[in-house]
Amino acid sequence: MGTRAALKWSKKITTSQVEQLIRxxxxxxxxxxxxxxxxxxxxNGYKHDHTTFGRMISRLVSANQFRPxxxxxxxxxxxxCEINEDIxxxxxxxxxRVHKPLEAIRIFESAKGYExxxxxxxxxxxFSLLVDENELKMAMRFYRYMKELGIPPxxxxxxxxxxxxxxxxxxxxxxxxxxxxxxxRGCPPDSYTYGTLISGxxxxxxxxxxxxxxxxxxxxxxxxxxxxxxxxxxxxxKSEKLGDALTLFEEMRxxxxxxxxxxxxxxxxxxCKHDRSLHALGLLDVMVRQNLSPNMITYSTLxxxxxxxxxxxxxLEIFDRMKLQGLKPDAALYGKIIRGFCxxxxxxxxxxxxxxxxxxxxxxxxxxxxxxxxxxxxxxQGLCEVDLIRAFRLYLSMRTRGLSVEPxxxxxxxxxxxxxxDLHKTCRVVDEMVCDGCLPxxxxxxxxxxxxxxxxxxxxxxxxxxxxxxxxIDELEKLSVD
Numbered sequence: 188m189g190t191r192a193a194l195k196w197s198k199k200i201t202t203s204q205v206e207q208l209i210r211x212x213x214x215x216x217x218x219x220x221x222x223x224x225x226x227x228x229x230x231n232g233y234k235h236d237h238t239t240f241g242r243m244i245s246r247l248v249s250a251n252q253f254r255p256x257x258x259x260x261x262x263x264x265x266x267x268c269e270i271n272e273d274i275x276x277x278x279x280x281x282x283x284r285v286h287k288p289l290e291a292i293r294i295f296e297s298a299k300g301y302e303x304x305x306x307x308x309x310x311x312x313x314f315s316l317l318v319d320e321n322e323l324k325m326a327m328r329f330y331r332y333m334k335e336l337g338i339p340p341x342x343x344x345x346x347x348x349x350x351x352x353x354x355x356x357x358x359x360x361x362x363x364x365x366x367x368x369x370x371x372r373g374c375p376p377d378s379y380t381y382g383t384l385i386s387g388x389x390x391x392x393x394x395x396x397x398x399x400x401x402x403x404x405x406x407x408x409x410x411x412x413x414x415x416x417x418x419x420x421x422x423x424x425k426s427e428k429l430g431d432a433l434t435l436f437e438e439m440r441x442x443x444x445x446x447x448x449x450x451x452x453x454x455x456x457x458x459c460k461h462d463r464s465l466h467a468l469g470l471l472d473v474m475v476r477q478n479l480s481p482n483m484i485t486y487s488t489l490x491x492x493x494x495x496x497x498x499x500x501x502x503l504e505i506f507d508r509m510k511l512q513g514l515k516p517d518a519a520l521y522g523k524i525i526r527g528f529c530x531x532x533x534x535x536x537x538x539x540x541x542x543x544x545x546x547x548x549x550x551x552x553x554x555x556x557x558x559x560x561x562x563x564x565x566x567x568q569g570l571c572e573v574d575l576i577r578a579f580r581l582y583l584s585m586r587t588r589g590l591s592v593e594p595x596x597x598x599x600x601x602x603x604x605x606x607x608x609d610l611h612k613t614c615r616v617v618d619e620m621v622c623d624g625c626l627p628x629x630x631x632x633x634x635x636x637x638x639x640x641x642x643x644x645x646x647x648x649x650x651x652x653x654x655x656x657x658x659x660i661d662e663l664e665k666l667s668v669d
């Protein structure tokens with residue numbers, strides 16, 4: 188009430204005044220107060236119309252406040268205020284933005300109840316939304332419904348239809364057929380049409396057809412965009428046609444079409460897959476000089492390629508550069524660097540990066556679980572050769588964090604402790620190995636027994652070994668039965 192009382196309205200409130208105040212107010216709660224307080228001045232003859240209602244509904248939708256927005260629709264109906272198509276479109280698009288296609292369909296169908304006649308703009312908007320959300324069966328049913336209603340095809344609606352058909356290898360030919368029929372329907376293809384079909388053909392490995400279409404596009408006077416060039420470059424790289432991709436890249440620049448981050452990333456990916464990671468690294472410098480900021484895809488592509496080619500020093504530089512830019516490496520990137528160190532038998536450095544990954548709080552979930560397990564496994568195996576104590580600490584860390592321990596880890600640790608004659612740690616690891624459902628083979632049992640027999644007190648050693656067997660007899664019997 189205090190906020191409402193603080194507003195000073197003129198004697199005659201106008202729609203324009205209320206609409207401007209709502210638009211200018213950044214705080215949604217305060218914008219609602221402005222909207223509500225204006226209605227308190229009905230004694231001065233002011234009433235909200237479709238402009239102020241529409242502005243308030245738009246603000247609510249932008250903040251994902253869909254229920255209050257739809258309540259305002261009901262209020263408009265009660266007050267017999269005109270509800271135009273744009274108001275419905277704002278709500279429909281809002282549901283599309285938050286990936287709720289069924290809600291978008293519901294609001295679309297509710298328009299009749301508000302006596303709002305929707306034009307082909309709304310139909311095309313909903314059709315596009317369904318395609319973007321990969322609700323292809325519903326999208327195709329809706330397109331047939333549009334045809335039944337007599338809504339004529341347009342370049343825009345046919346572009347959306349081609350986009351839908353390009354999403355499946357089984358319907359890409361149908362997309363090509365519609366493309367060829369477009370001029371006969373009075374809807375000549377535009378640059379977006381060509382780009383959509385080229386993208387679909389590249390996606391399904393039909394790169395030669397995509398290349399032909401690209402040349403046809405230029406001949407028909409439809410200028411390719413940076414998106415079209417990037418799509419084709421990416422497709423050529425995937426189809427092992429790196430030379431053609433590089434030629435197209437140079438052609439693109441010669442026509443003053445500036446490559447974007449995705450163009451560079453696609454070409455870098457192709458270069459890295461063809462063992463030309465240093466060439467890709469040179470492209471990064473060109474990209475930065477053009478004031479383009481590399482993204483996670485760019486950095487990941489380079490790091491993977493450099494590690495694969497054995498250029499670990501350069502990969503580490505890119506890794507540090509990425510962190511300085513404020514981008515957070517994921518488990519896969521850490522794993523790639525760690526494996527690079529292990530390939531060079533630099534296990535201490537690998538362990539340092541593994542500990543950094545843990546301290547950085549890299550998420551341990553269903554998607555990254557395997558990466559964490561494999562990375563720990565390879566580092567511990569390597570450390571067992573150079574620093575058995577650190578290997579054991581990493582093993583304990585694995586168990587503390589609940590990571591599953593691979594048999595290779597148990598075997599490496601047991602062999603390492605057997606070699607050092609450390610009975611206590613050998614027994615502990617064997618015990619935990621059996622408890623985890625892993626049974627040492629004959630060779631490993633033989634190595635363990637030899638450690639016991641090498642001790643001065645033969646009897647005590649045999650007794651200790653018997654105790655170890657007795658402690659695990661249940662597990663051993665269970666495993667032998669299995």
